[in-house]
Amino acid sequence: MKNYAFIQLMILTGTLWASAGKAASADLLQMLVGTYTTDSKSDGIYSLHFDQSSGKARIISSAKIGNPSFLRISKDARRIYSVSEYNDEKASANITGFNPGTGTFGTTVSIAASLTGKGAEDPCNIWSNDRFAVTANYTGGSLSVFAISGDKLDLRQHILFQKLRPSSTAHIHCALPTPDGKFLMVTDLGNDCIYRFTINPQADAGNDLPFLTDRRIVYNGPQGWGPRHFTFSKDGQFMYLINELGGTIVVLRYVNGYLLPIQSLMAEETPAHGSADIHLSPDGHYLYTSHRLKNDGIAIYKVNKATGLLTKKGYQQTARHPRNFAITPNGKYLLVASRDNNCIEIYRRNRHTGLLENTRQDIILPKPVCIQFVGL
Template sequence: MTSRRQFLFSFPAYALSAQYFAPRFHRKKPVPPPPTRVFIGTDTARGVSKGIYQADFNSRTGQLTVPVLAVDTARPSYLALSPLRNGRRSLYAVNAVPDPSATVTTFDLDQRTGILTRKSRVTSAGAGPAYVSVDSTGNCAFVANYVGGTIASYRIEPDGTLSKPVSTFNYREPRFGKHGPVPKRQDGPHPHSVVVSPDDRFLIVNDLGNDALSVFLIDTATGRLTPSDPLLTSVRAGSGPRHIAFHPNGRWVYLINELDSTIDHLLWTATHSLKHPQAFLVHTNATVKTIAAGFPADKNTAAEVMISPDGNFLYASNRGEDTLVVFSIQDDGSLKEIQRIGCGGRTPRHFTFDPTFDWILCGNQDSASITVFRRDQGNGKLAGPTQTIPVDSPLFTLFA
């Protein structure tokens, strides 16, 4: 039996022998992540950009290549991806033209080459589509038509294309509420986003025109929507609900309001009943401003909201103040501002995390650029912009 003293005296010799033989057992150095493909939807109505552009982003260095045209298509203001099937995915783009002929286009995405091939085009069931989403099963897709005041659901066919609209709802119906008090922006209903709940059972619609959120039950087999009971959650008059972000806990929902530049903290509740499923949102009366105290509210519109995957930080963008704002999420779900940083351009309509969550790409619509920011995952703060890349009128960025 080896005594403690004998072990301690023999340890240096053991350590030396381990050091001598260690090179045989050295692990291979980790391979840097390859460049990640980025698709950029642009505003073709301005006469410069032509459709969806493609660039490569290196998550190790934070470098974005200069975007090149991937495919021409009319005003692809919002993009969504289907889940991977047999090595291929579909990319969906709303064609946000402000008339009833607006469409949703399906592209086949070759995962190896990144080539987009147009496969089909279907009606968006309303003018000016602003948002498209897909459930995690890849069975259903949803569109919000901002100008037309409607939403639509679709079944995703085996080849990735969209069916004709399965369900459509006209938000001019009285059950969806009445328009808000801002005449220039709330002259009628304006559904701005259609977000699928984390369990794929419900759809939440933000209506900027009617200052309300509505909830629908999703039939994932058919794509059919059924209004939930209660249907509406009203928010402050004139706030203009735009987008929401679910916290990773599945219980907290953060609503960014475009017109009064605020973020509201809501609680999400859903029953587990298979026979009579219900879901609704409750306002916690916790609201924060996205703009600085001295900035004129009428000179800004809030745009995007996202939450880090660890649930500790929330990010928002301001068009007018032209900033990205970082909030820490407290134990009770309330928000505390920790940073306000210039976006490096004008009109940051959309931003997104890269797959490592070490970087944020921010599309600056009115300065024809995408700016790159490094993100500290420990404290949530941003540094940059570390790079500015030219691209005309970026509306949306999607990693694929």
């Protein structure tokens, strides 16, 4: 009888340990950081383990890639898509092998971001659905569309944008799909507009069909505002757009490929023409935007999920040049890539108020500018 009780106790203890192990594993994230390597000691892309329970991080490995200023991760987390942001022949799109279990990198394959390979593109953003990758090329005023075949990229389309006013120049900054997956929305910071392309589901690496077709403008913003980045609500009804030069947020209703502005409000605390990134909390109740150059920080907004409208709730000052930030999947932490202070600040997020508290557990890395998470 005693032996039976002991066995039962051991089984119970093992179950508790297993449950604790699963909980710990669920809280452990693989974290990838893109950096600027020009005039810095950075290797390129770094992998870290981040515990979204404690807010602590540990650097695991790095991959030597030039100026990987923006990253995306494949659905199976075994490939990293990145840009090399240069305005010469080094401008490229890259695929890097990745082991999500160990956090180590494989080989990198690169291809020029333009048809000529002569550069002057400054690719600053990349998106992929694992069949195609699309880079937004700021200086080139263009999109580059690459077919993906295994670990190789093939440039299929190089789409140029023209100036829409005598004094304007096309500066393409971001390209992301709509929630229904039918369209790709593209911000043109120089022309103050958003383009829409139809995504061709029949296109793939095995045929010559164009991936993007039917270009048209679906949003014209006020002159000089400079639309930069955007995000969609989880229900797909609303787009939230941050304007770099105007320092403003625009809320737009999304309906089957079309955008209708319903609210605009000032996001910057101090006019600086340096607004950068925008993200919703995982529960969709709060929106955050980053602002650089003066009074650097994160603006905080309460979201009315029924109407999509925003109410400003606060402003958290940060270290210098918060170009990019990310929120952990559990919503507990907000991490800010502060390029000019060579660190990633970790802020604890109050889920009820949306406000931020600096944990003082900075991750020290040279010129960090992009943060992505992968669940382990």
